[in-house]
Amino acid sequence: MTTADPISGLFAALADPTRRAIVARLAQGEATVNELAAPFPISMQAISKHLNVLEKAGLIVRTRDAQWRRCRIEPAPLRDLASWVAQYRVLWEQRYDTLGTYLDDLQKEKP
Amino acid sequence: MTTADPISGLFAALADPTRRAIVARLAQGEATVNELAAPFPISMQAISKHLNVLEKAGLIVRTRDAQWRRCRIEPAPLRDLASWVAQYRVLWEQRYDTLGTYLDDLQKEKP
DNA sequence: CGGTTGGTAAACCAATCGGTTTATAAGCCA
DNA sequence: TGGCTTATAAACCGATTGGTTTACCAACCG
Numbered sequence: 001m002t003t004a005d006p007i008s009g010l011f012a013a014l015a016d017p018t019r020r021a022i023v024a025r026l027a028q029g030e031a032t033v034n035e036l037a038a039p040f041p042i043s044m045q046a047i048s049k050h051l052n053v054l055e056k057a058g059l060i061v062r063t064r065d066a067q068w069r070r071c072r073i074e075p076a077p078l079r080d081l082a083s084w085v086a087q088y089r090v091l092w093e094q095r096y097d098t099l100g101t102y103l104d105d106l107q108k109e110k111p
Numbered sequence: 112m113t114t115a116d117p118i119s120g121l122f123a124a125l126a127d128p129t130r131r132a133i134v135a136r137l138a139q140g141e142a143t144v145n146e147l148a149a150p151f152p153i154s155m156q157a158i159s160k161h162l163n164v165l166e167k168a169g170l171i172v173r174t175r176d177a178q179w180r181r182c183r184i185e186p187a188p189l190r191d192l193a194s195w196v197a198q199y200r201v202l203w204e205q206r207y208d209t210l211g212t213y214l215d216d217l218q219k220e221k222p
Numbered sequence: 223c224g225g226t227t228g229g230t231a232a233a234c235c236a237a238t239c240g241g242t243t244t245a246t247a248a249g250c251c252a
Numbered sequence: 253t254g255g256c257t258t259a260t261a262a263a264c265c266g267a268t269t270g271g272t273t274t275a276c277c278a279a280c281c282g
Contacts, residue, residue: 001126008126015122027199046241067249067258075203078196085193088138092186157271178228178279
């Protein structure tokens with residue numbers, strides 16, 4: 001994933017379960033890198049790389065606090081994600097028996 | 112991405128702009144593989160591989176129709192994605208000046 | 223039947239990913 | 253000052269990704 005487009009980076013960042021767990025943890029409030037790493041069976045260095053990915057996706061910000069880096073969540077990309085998926089809401093809200101093939105029917109009318 | 116967990120596969124599938132474009136196209140109605148491939152500067156084989164990824168993520172189904180494969184979108188995973196992101200809605204709906212640090216404040220009360 | 227159309231599968235390749243280990247830096251404390 | 257704690261960076265590694273080319277298969281059509 002080294003596409004320039006932000007939404008791809010966002011999806012890619014969230015495609016990893018460790019990173020989603022970090023996001024879930026940060027939704028409860030700020031944390032240091034050590035605190036974030038504690039639940040996982042991998043090295044802090046690996047966590048640090050995950051944080052780089054999340055930061056590039058705009059999902060977190062890291063600030064210095066003495067020898068610690070405090071991480072907090074940045075909600076804007078999640079809002080963007082919600083609005084991306086919202087464009088498809090009509091697809092799953094259709095009543096199956098009445099509108100299930102509405103769009104396909106529309107399409108078949110054209111030719 | 113060869114994680115077993117479905118939401119990772121879903122995010123990974125949507126992390127590619129070509130695949131998101133295919134999803135957007137299929138939201139308008141069914142299409143054959145050739146029709147899906149037409150707008151892209153890559154081979155039909157590459158599109159076929161993208162369709163494999165989308166199918167494994169549950170986002171599309173392919174059905175045989177004589178010598179064609181018709182593809183249609185499967186909305187359920189998109190609904191799942193919407194409900195995943197909805198859990199964070201509170202984060203971006205907070206009024207900045209009144210609730211901006213509500214969760215952090217909560218957290219600081221504990222110790 | 224044989225050719226053409228539509229599509230998948232397999233082998234291959236360079237680039238990226240997720241992890242490791244090692245090295246380095248920044249800030250506290252004795 | 254020197255050592256400890258916290259964290260990042262860099263080098264490396266095997267697996268995965270996104271594309272290619274080549275090969276194959278299934279169904280229509282003449």
